[in-house]
Amino acid sequence: MGTPQPVATAAKPRAKKPEWLKVRLPSGPVYEKVKSTLHDLKLATVCEESRCPNIGECWGGGTATVMVMGDTCTRGCRFCNIDTSKTPLPLDPDEPRNLATAIAKLGLHYLVVTSVDRDDVADGGASHFAACITELLTRAPETLLEVLIPDFDGRDECIDLIGKANPAVIAHNVETVERLTPTVRDRRATYRQSLHVLDHVKKTFPHIHTKSSIMLGLGETEDELLQTFRDLREVGVSVLTLGQYLRPSDWHLEVKEFVTPERFAELQKKAEAMGFLYVASGPLVRSSYKAAELFMAGLLKQERTQKKVTSFGVPVES
Structure with missing residues (x-):
């Protein structure tokens, strides 16, 4: 069964995108290698399923976001392009x-699952997801691993399975401000539940970096955004991405505003002032975004080097 569609009213056509949201068609040898390998191996990627505008930049730079547990979701968020079904x-x-x-065959520098x-x-598939992490870390130990997880209904025992598998980064997206959550997301995905997931990860596995993402252009106010930034900092989130919501089809939520690059830059400064370790903010930024991943890769490699010390406290070359 595909993405649910309203039947009572006709959908309005999508608004025309401004110039700053237009991107070049993806190309290049690394991009083509990643694309063909992913297809040959029958791996589902959120890059393609969500029609991400940065697919060329990421695949061309040796990063990718793969999707596990199938390509059909049991929830029906009104911003998402992934197919849904109860079964x-x-x-x-x-x-x-x-x-x-x-x-292991792809040899990616940074992988988001x-x-x-x-x-x-x-x-909720937590044990299956954790098994994927364990196998990945065993077979591709040089690939830095970030996981973007569901909320698992806020169940701590499920979240713990992911944390114990020990990925470098655990991300979970609040997606939007609290007021808009019931409209934008499936009714089972609440704002406070998402904050709980992030809070539990950081309190239980403090060595794991946490990350979240917000879509702009859905009708949120600045005060609501700033409160969301504060809420995320209060639960220990260190990496934040801000991007423009783009309507996947005429049946999805309308874009209320195309936020300018200048406004994204202003919001980035305000978020950074609250203490986030890194903020990626721009119209084409997505939860899995190359700039953020490059930053995390550098940070994680630095942290690993610092841990490799001799008994005399002298750093060992990585």
Whole structure:
């Protein structure tokens, strides 16, 4: 079953995009290699499923975002282009091993693994997702791993399975401000529940960096955005991405505003002043964004080097 569509009223056509949202068609040898390898190995990517405008930049730079637990979600958020169903296909028990084998062949510098929501599975798919992480870290130890996780209904025991698998970064998106959450997201995905996920990760696994993302242009006010920034800092989130919401089809939520690059720059400064370790802010920025991933890669490598010390406290070359 595809993405739910309203039947009572006709959808309004999508608004014309401003010049700053237009991007070149992706190309280049590295891009083509990543694309062909992902397709040959039958790996689903959120890059393609969500029609991400940065696919050329990321794949061309040796980064990618793959999606596990299938390509059909059990939730129906009104901004999302991924197909939905109450009864998706069963989880593939071979996926963790197959995914790790595929990624080892790709030799990516930085990998983001995300997933659909699987409310049809007892633990929301947490144990399956954790198995994917474990296999990846075993088969591709040089690839830095970030995971973008569902909320697992806010269940701590499920979140703990992800944390114990020990990815370098755990991301979970609030997506929008609290007031707009019931309109933008599925009713099961609440704002406070998302904050709980991020809070629990940071309190239980303080060595793991946490990250979140907000879409702009849905009708949020500046005061609401600043409050969301504060809420994320209060639960220890260190990396934030801000990007423009783009309407995937005429049946999805309308774009209320195309936020200018200058406004994104202003919001970045205000967020940085609150103490985020890194803020990526711009019309084409997405949750999985190359600039943020490059920053995280540099930070993680630095942290790993600092941990490699001799008994005399002298740093060891990485």
